[in-house]
Amino acid sequence: MMNEYKIQAKAYASYDVVVCGGGTAGCFAAIAAAREGARTLLIERTFTPGGMLTLGEAGITKFTEHCKDVDKYKTEVLDVLGTKPESVQVVRGLAREYCKRMIDNGLALGTHGEPGSYVFTDKEAAVATMMNMLDEAGVEVLYDTRVCLVNKEGSVIKSVIVVNKEGFSEIAADRFIDATGDGDVATLSGVPFNLGATEADLKEGCGRKLGEMMNFGTMYRVRGVNFERLFEYLKENPDKFHQHEFGVMSLDDVIESYNRGDMCVFRIKIGELSPTPHPNPVVQIYNLPSKDEAILLGPGCAFNNANGLDAKSLSRGQHSIKNGALALTKNLREFPGLENITATYIPDVGVRETRHIVGEYTVNGLDVVMGRKFEDAIACGGHPVDIHPIPPEIESMDMNHWRFYIPYRALVPKGVDNLLVAGRCVSATRLASGAIRPTAQCIAMGEAAGIASAMLVKSGGAGRDINVSELQEKLVEKGAII
Numbered sequence: 001m002m003n004e005y006k007i008q009a010k011a012y013a014s015y016d017v018v019v020c021g022g023g024t025a026g027c028f029a030a031i032a033a034a035r036e037g038a039r040t041l042l043i044e045r046t047f048t049p050g051g052m053l054t055l056g057e058a059g060i061t062k063f064t065e066h067c068k069d070v071d072k073y074k075t076e077v078l079d080v081l082g083t084k085p086e087s088v089q090v091v092r093g094l095a096r097e098y099c100k101r102m103i104d105n106g107l108a109l110g111t112h113g114e115p116g117s118y119v120f121t122d123k124e125a126a127v128a129t130m131m132n133m134l135d136e137a138g139v140e141v142l143y144d145t146r147v148c149l150v151n152k153e154g155s156v157i158k159s160v161i162v163v164n165k166e167g168f169s170e171i172a173a174d175r176f177i178d179a180t181g182d183g184d185v186a187t188l189s190g191v192p193f194n195l196g197a198t199e200a201d202l203k204e205g206c207g208r209k210l211g212e213m214m215n216f217g218t219m220y221r222v223r224g225v226n227f228e229r230l231f232e233y234l235k236e237n238p239d240k241f242h243q244h245e246f247g248v249m250s251l252d253d254v255i256e257s258y259n260r261g262d263m264c265v266f267r268i269k270i271g272e273l274s275p276t277p278h279p280n281p282v283v284q285i286y287n288l289p290s291k292d293e294a295i296l297l298g299p300g301c302a303f304n305n306a307n308g309l310d311a312k313s314l315s316r317g318q319h320s321i322k323n324g325a326l327a328l329t330k331n332l333r334e335f336p337g338l339e340n341i342t343a344t345y346i347p348d349v350g351v352r353e354t355r356h357i358v359g360e361y362t363v364n365g366l367d368v369v370m371g372r373k374f375e376d377a378i379a380c381g382g383h384p385v386d387i388h389p390i391p392p393e394i395e396s397m398d399m400n401h402w403r404f405y406i407p408y409r410a411l412v413p414k415g416v417d418n419l420l421v422a423g424r425c426v427s428a429t430r431l432a433s434g435a436i437r438p439t440a441q442c443i444a445m446g447e448a449a450g451i452a453s454a455m456l457v458k459s460g461g462a463g464r465d466i467n468v469s470e471l472q473e474k475l476v477e478k479g480a481i482i
């Protein structure tokens with residue numbers, strides 16, 4: 001806590017809402033709070049808003065309900081996006097608005113003009129769109145600023161201490177949102193958390209040993225892809241094509257979507273071209289608005305035994321994944337259609353999992369898998385569980401028109417009255433987190449946390465005592481939940 005340190009911190013102005021971490025969840029939390037009239041500050045440790053959405057090049061996934069059956073997913077979900085998107089999209093609100101601004105201007109790829117399974121964007125357009133949305137909402141942003149301490153009295157956070165070029169500064173606010181991905185502010189405030197796999201996670205079949213966390217990774221950008229040649233080769237060698245488990249597109253669907261100028265998502269089997277030993281190596285390929293660019297994820301782009309809270313682990317991971325992505329690129333030049341690829345942007349080491357804070361409710365695997373409808377649901381998702389190992393009974397589930405719900409209580413940390421959490425560190429078991437952590441849901445949680453915080457500025461009281469029906473009404477009004 002702050003008083004244990006002797007720090008001279010100058011005071012900044014105080015705010016209604018301070019959002020700590022300007023990434024996937026944080027930017028939209030700030031936009032939502034500011035649109036509700038709250039004087040809002042967003043604090044981000046880099047110089048770019050968006051976190052994994054922009055600097056990390058993660059796909060914006062997934063807006064629709066899920067079908068495992070490839071024909072059903074095409075005809076009953078993806079094709080419906082062109083005429084009745086609201087009937088199959090389970091994430092809308094700010095996430096859809098952000099994507100639509102780019103899709104409508106040819107700066108992002110959707111499906112029939114709408115965000116569907118994955119959306120990938122022009123890199124700078126994503127940053128510019130985010131900056132414009134923040135500016136339009138009236139959010140004040142402090143870049144290059146890291147939250148490092150919390151000043152708490154009883155169960156209330158009075159201020160956070162940040163460090164930047166000016167040295168240490170104190171920023172007071174009525175409400176705080178922790179969107180740091182790692183739950184930094186919650187932890188500094190004494191909120192309990194789980195780091196990686198717990199006993200309960202192992203019982204849910206999610207993890208091999210206590211404390212285990214998902215690997216680091218990077219999804220990187222290449223130029224020089226000859227998609228026509230690649231598709232010709234895959235048509236002649238269908239055994240080299242591998243359907244993407246979340247994008248769910250056949251090779252015909254992929255080619256049709258690409259030719260239409262829409263998003264296509266698929267994998268190729270690369271066999272001995274893998275730069276690292278792997279029993280069945282595949283590379284994920286996502287197209288981009290400029291026709292010869294793609295985002296790749298494959299062997300070499302991962303760093304195991306990772307710990308995103310350990311500076312040395314992060315630093316080793318950074319070297320490993322950058323070199324791995326370059327090695328993969330070199331080897332892939334042997335694959336028809338990829339002969340001329342060059343890596344044009346390899347994001348810094350990407351952290352998939354660290355702390356799961358303990359909130360008023362912890363979403364569990366069964367809640368997600370069975371699509372439990374919570375009375376305090378504030379967001380919905382259609383992304384299947386993406387964490388390994390996945391228990392076999394979940395992997396073999398028959399999922400059609402499947403969706404799940406996120407309760408408000410998962411955003412309310414135990415023991416602190418004026419803090420909400422949004423993003424990958426919300427209160428969930430590892431299994432549930434595997435479905436909740438994808439970007440579209442993080443944006444939706446950010447939006448809900450922002451609106452909730454602005455409401456609480458007006459009403460006062462602890463986060464756990466919010467009028468949930470009023471929050472849900474606002475979210476429905478904005479089209480954020482259905």
Ligand SMILES: Cc1cc2nc3c(=O)[nH]c(=O)nc-3n(C[C@H](O)[C@H](O)[C@H](O)COP(=O)(O)OP(=O)(O)OC[C@H]3O[C@@H](n4cnc5c(N)ncnc54)[C@H](O)[C@@H]3O)c2cc1C
Pocket residue numbers: 020021022023024025026043044045046050051052053056058059060061062145146147148179180181182184216217218219350351352422423424425437438439440442
């Ligand atoms: C390699 C990789 C690929 C992925 N691919 C996909 C994908 O294709 N589709 C998908 O849906 N999901 C994907 N994910 C998951 C998804 O990107 C994340 O779960 C999600 O973006 C997390 O959002 P967040 O807001 O919690 O964190 P982030 O987007 O990481 O935002 C956290 C922000 O907080 C800032 N920050 C951290 N600590 C502090 C501090 N103390 N003070 C100030 N600022 C701070 C960071 O700089 C960052 O901007 C991927 C993840 C990884 C790692």
